[in-house]
Amino acid sequence: MTAATDSTTLARNRTYPTYAAMLAAHADTLGERTAFWFEDETWSFAQSLRRANRVAQGLMAEGLEPGARISFIGKNDSRYFDILGGCAISRHVLAPINWRLAPPEIVDLLMDFDIRMIFLTAEMAPLAEVIRRECPGVRRIIGIGTEIEGGPAFDDWMADQPDQALASCPEPDDILLQIHTSGTTGRPKGAMLTNRNVMALGAHVDAGDVGEWGHDDISLVPLPLFHSGGTCYALYSIYSGGGTYITREPHPDLIFEACRRQRITKAGFVPAVIQMILNHPDFDRTHFTSLRCVYYGGAPITAALLEQAMDEMGCGFHQLFGMTESSTAGTSLFPEDHDASRPELLKSCGRPQSDTQIRIVDGDRKELPQGETGEIALRTPCIMAGYHNRPEASAEAIVDGWYYTGDMGYLSAEGYLYIRDRLKDMIISGGENIYPAEIEQALAKHPDILESGAIGVPSEKWGEEVKACVTLRPGATLTEAEVIAHCRTLLAGYKCPKSVDFHDALPRNANGKILKRVLREPYWAGAARQVG
Known part of the structure; x- marks a missing residue:
């Protein structure tokens, strides 16, 4: 021994x-x-x-x-x-x-x-x-x-x-x-x-x-x-x-x-x-x-x-x-599990730890059959007590000891968890959590930007990096460098967009919400996993 x-x-x-x-x-x-x-x-x-x-x-x-x-x-x-x-x-x-x-x-x-x-x-x-x-x-x-x-x-x-x-x-x-x-x-x-x-x-x-x-x-x-x-x-x-x-x-x-x-x-x-x-x-x-x-x-x-x-x-x-x-x-x-003869396992994030239960749920938080994609929920003694001074957010995230992650995935027949996408829009770049709403608030302070959507796109170095998708006010002109420089005056450097796409209009659903999934799709096409 x-x-x-x-x-x-x-x-x-x-x-x-x-x-x-x-x-x-x-x-x-x-x-x-x-x-x-x-x-x-x-x-x-x-x-x-x-x-x-x-x-x-x-x-x-x-x-x-x-x-x-x-x-x-x-x-x-x-x-x-x-x-x-x-x-x-x-x-x-x-x-x-x-x-x-x-x-x-x-x-x-x-x-x-x-x-x-x-x-x-x-x-x-x-x-x-x-x-x-x-x-x-x-x-x-x-x-x-x-x-x-x-x-x-x-x-x-x-x-x-x-x-x-x-x-x-x-x-x-x-x-x-x-x-x-x-x-x-x-x-x-x-x-x-x-x-x-x-x-x-x-x-x-x-x-x-x-x-x-x-x-x-x-x-x-x-x-x-x-x-x-x-x-x-x-x-x-x-x-x-x-x-x-x-x-x-x-x-x-x-x-x-x-x-x-x-x-x-x-x-x-x-x-x-x-x-x-x-x-x-x-x-x-x-x-x-x-x-x-x-x-x-x-x-x-x-x-x-x-x-x-x-x-x-x-x-x-x-x-x-x-x-x-x-x-x-x-x-x-x-x-x-990092087995070259089973490359599919490298696309998973493993199996639940010994004191952890995982279930996959639909939009009503009802459990889905094995193999179907839905929101990932965890139950473990390690789940937090709640969010500081956020009773409503705590009650929404934790129900009967289950924490609802906002990540989308499925469980294989062998019990391996595979992540497909993020129900929430958070970006993870180099291990840093970045939330798009903050970037969009910074972009909204520029007088020439009419509306914006911040998304995560693949990065060989960081896993994901921030891309800003913007529409300009009539008659306005802006360059990518000017948009990024504006953000740098308001945000930490790692949160700032690394690239900017200019759109005539941003895609929206019937309720007027910007469809981030549509903005992300061209950049994640062919990727098996869209979240860390």
């Missing part, structure tokens, strides 16, 4: 009711084993608990009530997990915000999510002035790697707090994370994930739903931690008592450096990152000699890219399909 297998077997004898209980158990049993690597820093499981205790003490000293929302804004940093651990212990909620958003978008989220305290990484420090001016509910801003407004930097602030455990009693149903997710209404929603949700996700390690994980594994986490795909993937190694190597961003140079520095055995990527790795001039298969498995998802992947990656990286590939609302739980396509 290998060490990894032995340690995985030992881990299966443990259950954790809360994230805080897991931290305490790891500190007790794993002690000085390395828990995190980040740039030139490392710390052990015992240190991680002490750091989390200090953060918890600091949050309480700020006078924040239980359940108050705390935000992290910036590129990846292992201190994110100090803050998550501190929130878990003090019963506060960590609500990370996408640092790539434009300042007005960030302010809107901070206000909507009722954020009370913010941790900003150094590159985001200039945002502090805007937040102070626009967000009166924010009590304190602390810089990570920098001082803000004359206050202490994070490391100094944390060092000033005692490392004794609080006399708090975190509960399984406490909200631990609030991660923003996109919709079709033009505004993100905060998916509230509880301790119970997160620990159920971690237990997929015990059940074998995500393969074998042990104390000797080191998992590479380059994806943004403000995404569920970054944070929830990291939870597998944290839960299992393995090591977690965090890079500031998913750049091939940082990924190669991580593999040189440590014996990386697992890694979580989106297809766009896989593409960048393979196309990088310094790519060398020897970078990945210790890598046993790549976990991927979050966006469509072409068969050609997947086959190239399997051949050139020389390791197993495991697809995960889920969403923020399910703590990323859903289906698994195991390495053994």
